[in-house]
Amino acid sequence: MKRKARGTFQPDPAFLALQPAVSGNSVNGVGEPAERRPTPIFWHRPERETHGAMQEHVVARFNSVTAFRDAYAKGDRGPRRPDPIAGERVTRAAAEWTAIVKSFALAHDADLVGIARMDPSWVYEGYELDLPWVVVLGVAMDHTRLADQPSTADNVTAQVEIAEQYNRGARAAMDLANFIRGQGHAADPHQGPWAGALSMMPAAMACGFGELGKHGSLINRTYGSSFRLAAVTTALPLVPDQPDEFGADDFCTRCQVCIDACPPDAISPVKQLVRGVEKWYVDFDRCIPYFNETYGCGICIAVCPWSTPGRAPTLAERWTARKARGNRRDA
Ligand code: SF4
Numbered sequence: 001m002k003r004k005a006r007g008t009f010q011p012d013p014a015f016l017a018l019q020p021a022v023s024g025n026s027v028n029g030v031g032e033p034a035e036r037r038p039t040p041i042f043w044h045r046p047e048r049e050t051h052g053a054m055q056e057h058v059v060a061r062f063n064s065v066t067a068f069r070d071a072y073a074k075g076d077r078g079p080r081r082p083d084p085i086a087g088e089r090v091t092r093a094a095a096e097w098t099a100i101v102k103s104f105a106l107a108h109d110a111d112l113v114g115i116a117r118m119d120p121s122w123v124y125e126g127y128e129l130d131l132p133w134v135v136v137l138g139v140a141m142d143h144t145r146l147a148d149q150p151s152t153a154d155n156v157t158a159q160v161e162i163a164e165q166y167n168r169g170a171r172a173a174m175d176l177a178n179f180i181r182g183q184g185h186a187a188d189p190h191q192g193p194w195a196g197a198l199s200m201m202p203a204a205m206a207c208g209f210g211e212l213g214k215h216g217s218l219i220n221r222t223y224g225s226s227f228r229l230a231a232v233t234t235a236l237p238l239v240p241d242q243p244d245e246f247g248a249d250d251f252c253t254r255c256q257v258c259i260d261a262c263p264p265d266a267i268s269p270v271k272q273l274v275r276g277v278e279k280w281y282v283d284f285d286r287c288i289p290y291f292n293e294t295y296g297c298g299i300c301i302a303v304c305p306w307s308t309p310g311r312a313p314t315l316a317e318r319w320t321a322r323k324a325r326g327n328r329r330d331a
């Protein structure tokens with residue numbers, strides 16, 4: 001299907017009728033000066049969400065396409081439940097566990113792995129998480145398949161690719177959680193695309209996966225925005241990674257490729273105040289009708305220059321140097 005030009009998309013009135021009285025942007029905390037935990041809005045259980053009715057429509061519409069439904073229903077997501085925690089606890093130093101966990105994850109489906117100390121602000125309202133560490137896992141997408149957008153009922157290639165990578169992330173998280181449980185330590189998997197207690201994106205930023213882009217997704221120095229997340233929370237003693245800032249945020253201030261490519265014109269050209277933090281923000285109310293129409297739009301992450309295979313490392317090198325020059329001038 002040909003992409004509509006920016007701002008020309010007309011939402012389906014029947015879908016808009018499912019919109020609650022409250023704007024999704026208010027639920028997300030746009031304009032709020034105080035920091036707070038995120039509120040469930042989509043991909044949680046519908047009864048927990050303000051936009052549950054819209055979500056149920058989206059899920060029914062997507063599942064009406066056999067290839068989409070089968071990608072999750074018949075895909076390999078690993079065991080459904082974690083193993084019991086072994087009675088005998090293996091003890092090692094945090095640095096040793098860190099090396100073991102990272103090497104295990106990279107040998108079991110993950111392409112990226114990073115560690116952060118749990119921050120309560122990453123836990124959705126209405127949920128609790130009491131394990132002190134988060135191991136975030138990233139799985140790269142096939143960019144050619146991801147870029148086959150927008151999808152129609154006859155062609156959901158991009159969505160099948162996204163589903164297959166979510167399934168790979170689910171396996172990676174379950175395998176790692178079970179490995180840690182086998183060592184006698186608590187560990188819980190967090191698997192997409194459904195959301196749970198953990199908001200994975202801030203954890204991924206904290207553990208060095210990259211910077212938030214104007215399109216509202218992460219930009220990584222290797223994969224751009226062409227990857228998906230999964231995670232494991234654990235009590236295993238670990239060593240945290242650091243955030244990785246290589247100039248993607250600066251790049252976004254000078255780029256508007258995703259803005260121009262977004263048919264409902266949902267991407268803000270300037271940062272917004274969201275729950276006490278100035279950051280790039282995508283208008284939820286504008287994005288979600290097009291997301292519904294196209295079986296899960298991902299145009300913005302596909303067109304992002306950082307996502308073009310092989311380009312992110314070169315851009316990261318160039319923009320890191322540029323950032324360093326700017327810092328020296330400012331010193
Ligand atoms: S397309 Fe450009 S502006 Fe949008 S996220 Fe990517 S780099 Fe940033």
Ligand code: SF4
Nearest residue numbers: 262287290297299300
């Ligand atoms: S996912 Fe949303 S923000 Fe991104 S291009 Fe599609 S409609 Fe626009």
